[in-house]
Amino acid sequence: MKNSAKSFTLLTMMLLFIASITSCNEKAAKTTEIVVEPTFNLTIAKTEIQDANKEFMALYATNDSIGLSNLYTQDAKFMMNGAPATIGRKNIQSTIAAIMKSGVSSVNLSTTDVWGTENIVTEEGELSLFVGDDKVDQGKYMVLWKKEEGKWKLHRDIFNSNLPEQ
Numbered sequence: 001m002k003n004s005a006k007s008f009t010l011l012t013m014m015l016l017f018i019a020s021i022t023s024c025n026e027k028a029a030k031t032t033e034i035v036v037e038p039t040f041n042l043t044i045a046k047t048e049i050q051d052a053n054k055e056f057m058a059l060y061a062t063n064d065s066i067g068l069s070n071l072y073t074q075d076a077k078f079m080m081n082g083a084p085a086t087i088g089r090k091n092i093q094s095t096i097a098a099i100m101k102s103g104v105s106s107v108n109l110s111t112t113d114v115w116g117t118e119n120i121v122t123e124e125g126e127l128s129l130f131v132g133d134d135k136v137d138q139g140k141y142m143v144l145w146k147k148e149e150g151k152w153k154l155h156r157d158i159f160n161s162n163l164p165e166q
Helices: 002-031 042-061 065-069 089-101
Strands: 072-080 106-116 120-131 134-148 151-161
Touching: 042 065, 042 106, 042 120, 042 134, 042 151, 065 089, 072 089, 072 134, 120 151
Parallel strands: 072 151
Antiparallel strands: 106 120, 120 134, 134 151
């Protein structure tokens, strides 16, 4: 009878031990479940890019080629039709200054679409170039935006005219 009682007690203790481990695992599984909220929001990125475009247009209108070039990443490329790519912020500043000196007094940028990830966002848009109040060119562009120093900056900027070649 003593062996039966010992066996019964031992069996009961093992069952209680197993039940407590199972219960702890279930509680642990419930308490360690973490919901990760996405940190990238394309709508917010689009708004930030549109704000950067407003800054671009304002800087262009004031002939601030240095401020404008600071909107580009250090290793950016500026690619317009009829010319080789301009590489690097300092060279982009020189190219933009030359465009300003050519008489183009303002630029109008209009975003038509954006897509991408937290690493790089592509913007598609339409542009107009003005000399005074006269629209002298109309075209389209695509910009790859990249985060640098916590801000979206132009990383690859390509645009061309919709007007036929003359």
